Amino acid sequence: MAAPFDMNDDSVIVIIGTGAGGGVLANELAKKGVSVVALEAGGRYLPEDYINDEWESFGQLAWTDPRTTSGDWRVAKDFSGLPAWIVKAVGGTTTHWAGASLRFQDHEWKAATTYGKVEGANLLDWPIEAEEMAPWYDKAEKKLGVTRTNGWPGLPGNNNYKVFEAGAKALGYKEVSTGRMAIMSHENGDRTMCQQTGFCFQGCKWGAKWSAAYTDIPEGEATGNLEVRERAHVARILHNEAGKVSGVEYYDADGKLQMQKARVVCLAGNSFESPRLLLNSASSMFPDGLANSSGQVGRNYMRHMTGSVYATFDKPVRMWRGTTMAGIIQDEAMHDPSRGFVGGYEMETLSLGIPFMAAFLDPGAWGREFTTALDSYENMAGMWLVGEDMPQETNRVTLNMDVKDQHGLPVANVHFDDHPNDIAMRQHAYKQGMAVYEAVGATRVFPTPPYPSTHNLGTNRMSEKPEDGVVNKWGQSHDITNLFISDGSQFTTGAAVNPTLTIVALAIRQADYLADELSKGNL
Amino acid sequence: MTMTVLAFTGATYLGREETMTKSEMRGLTRRQLLARVSAVGASFLIGSGFIAGTGAAWAYETNHLKSEDFATLVQMARDIYPHDRIPDEHYVSAVKGYDSSEAAADIATGIAKLNEAAKKKGFVSYLDMGWERDRVDILRSMEDSSFFQKMRGGLVTGLYNQKAVWPIFGYEGESFSKGGYVDRGFDDINWL
Numbered sequence: 001m002a003a004p005f006d007m008n009d010d011s012v013i014v015i016i017g018t019g020a021g022g023g024v025l026a027n028e029l030a031k032k033g034v035s036v037v038a039l040e041a042g043g044r045y046l047p048e049d050y051i052n053d054e055w056e057s058f059g060q061l062a063w064t065d066p067r068t069t070s071g072d073w074r075v076a077k078d079f080s081g082l083p084a085w086i087v088k089a090v091g092g093t094t095t096h097w098a099g100a101s102l103r104f105q106d107h108e109w110k111a112a113t114t115y116g117k118v119e120g121a122n123l124l125d126w127p128i129e130a131e132e133m134a135p136w137y138d139k140a141e142k143k144l145g146v147t148r149t150n151g152w153p154g155l156p157g158n159n160n161y162k163v164f165e166a167g168a169k170a171l172g173y174k175e176v177s178t179g180r181m182a183i184m185s186h187e188n189g190d191r192t193m194c195q196q197t198g199f200c201f202q203g204c205k206w207g208a209k210w211s212a213a214y215t216d217i218p219e220g221e222a223t224g225n226l227e228v229r230e231r232a233h234v235a236r237i238l239h240n241e242a243g244k245v246s247g248v249e250y251y252d253a254d255g256k257l258q259m260q261k262a263r264v265v266c267l268a269g270n271s272f273e274s275p276r277l278l279l280n281s282a283s284s285m286f287p288d289g290l291a292n293s294s295g296q297v298g299r300n301y302m303r304h305m306t307g308s309v310y311a312t313f314d315k316p317v318r319m320w321r322g323t324t325m326a327g328i329i330q331d332e333a334m335h336d337p338s339r340g341f342v343g344g345y346e347m348e349t350l351s352l353g354i355p356f357m358a359a360f361l362d363p364g365a366w367g368r369e370f371t372t373a374l375d376s377y378e379n380m381a382g383m384w385l386v387g388e389d390m391p392q393e394t395n396r397v398t399l400n401m402d403v404k405d406q407h408g409l410p411v412a413n414v415h416f417d418d419h420p421n422d423i424a425m426r427q428h429a430y431k432q433g434m435a436v437y438e439a440v441g442a443t444r445v446f447p448t449p450p451y452p453s454t455h456n457l458g459t460n461r462m463s464e465k466p467e468d469g470v471v472n473k474w475g476q477s478h479d480i481t482n483l484f485i486s487d488g489s490q491f492t493t494g495a496a497v498n499p500t501l502t503i504v505a506l507a508i509r510q511a512d513y514l515a516d517e518l519s520k521g522n523l
Numbered sequence: 524m525t526m527t528v529l530a531f532t533g534a535t536y537l538g539r540e541e542t543m544t545k546s547e548m549r550g551l552t553r554r555q556l557l558a559r560v561s562a563v564g565a566s567f568l569i570g571s572g573f574i575a576g577t578g579a580a581w582a583y584e585t586n587h588l589k590s591e592d593f594a595t596l597v598q599m600a601r602d603i604y605p606h607d608r609i610p611d612e613h614y615v616s617a618v619k620g621y622d623s624s625e626a627a628a629d630i631a632t633g634i635a636k637l638n639e640a641a642k643k644k645g646f647v648s649y650l651d652m653g654w655e656r657d658r659v660d661i662l663r664s665m666e667d668s669s670f671f672q673k674m675r676g677g678l679v680t681g682l683y684n685q686k687a688v689w690p691i692f693g694y695e696g697e698s699f700s701k702g703g704y705v706d707r708g709f710d711d712i713n714w715l
Contacts, residue, residue, distance in 0.1 A: 196703050198703075318693070320694060377692045
């Protein structure tokens, strides 16, 4: 059977979402001869469609369907309807990510064992061993074309990086480089080399940065085994009397409700929509939502510690020129509780244009204190801090029964409170970040609060025991064998690194397991 | 700056374009124009139904707001996000959307509160207060009001998302059509 597939074809695998998880899984399964229907809520945009303009691009790509927020995080106050900056389009958030591609450190797969008991934190070890992941990371790095792997050179450092590197060295940091980036740094037949354009967050118009939208998705479609349906917004996952999933209901591009049957359903809608869908799929057999016998669906939401440091100097930097994030200091990523917190953090270069800087440098601020900062924009350098935040059961996605979306379905409410460990880590990171810039003559520094989250993890976490999480080591639901989670909501803990490489590695691995189970007739 | 003679062209609304355009008031010299208007505060000429920059480089004809109220709104916008190198016309662009039938009543109420607070401090009006710090004191006292928050929030994009403003900050904007920065100074920093 080849694409396109019939609605009543119950031999297909239905994948919800086409990002780092769903998009890669779709391609890997299609290459193995498995029939896949991938349902994507957004439209399809390719490099020729991307826009080098921050707000216009946001309007094109960002998920802006309603969500609500609660908790003590500043995002709930400053951006109450926008808890996350992620993408609604074919390719998902790989369209707008900056390309940072780091592996977990070995101990980060075993955070509970390594860190010990942390009051108020719902720490748990991943049910996966670090050694097991190495070959999958190899495949992911090859797929993404990650610099400083496979003999590929690192990207050259831009102005923002040079300031960062000089400060880092002055402080005595040793692990400083332009990092491991999924951005072409060498001539190859496939993707154009990086042209240092900036606007990495707005989609790479050269295709130099890896995005599932113009790599895995078309590759999968070319096999004839993958059918992508765009503007297909899944409303509900259906199950049969035996408690196995049987298909999905979705609103098509014309707003009509459709039903696609499925042999297996893989959910990859990112960490708000995936748990929301499971909860909205509640039935008399599953009154708490699908896959939720543990009560952990939606819980343990993590967004990384984050925060940024910007600094102004007495001379121009012009940080917007060139890649947005090719620069990293890794010296603080280790676990060293003598600093006053468990887990570690990375420091990564970051740049925003004037429009976004006005919105995010200090949300709500006004007057000369604020405008003098923007007056020095040309002389500004910046970095982003990415650290492991603590999973807390009370940080969670729930259904907001008072707010409905355009299809009449309850939206996700995202509740988040900082854990004391997160605060201690952030304070340390601010201090170190400011020190980096002061070491090379910064005249003013800005410890900027976390943005609407671009890393969203943990809400359907992996666990050894069914009572501790939602899925097993394969991302397979503990409760329903033909229901999988394929996105970052699987993460048991967040580690100190950007998640995309790990999501991709897990998806390649999950494809192997799934295809194997299918061929054995276990699914 | 050369003298420019202002003119109206009937019902043309001068403020529609993204950047201000000059217009001609038929037959009036600048001297005659000044005789018809009051020069107020820092930089505005206010006539009946229009305000203009004192250098007459731009003008805006109001639709629903009184011209004095619109001028106050422009000053308020600058006081919220003061940039001494951004000329008035960009603040006018940023707030002209409030000169609408839907917004006019709320804006007039909010402006009235600013003027009331100014009067309490012994001034004729908000625009009459010469020192920015005195005007900012009033704004700070009404920081939590929905009027202030709506203005402030709207300016984040209304002011900073104007392409004409970006070069003032040195920001170069769109890059792809120029081939990126690989040959245009992505790593040209020379003072480290």
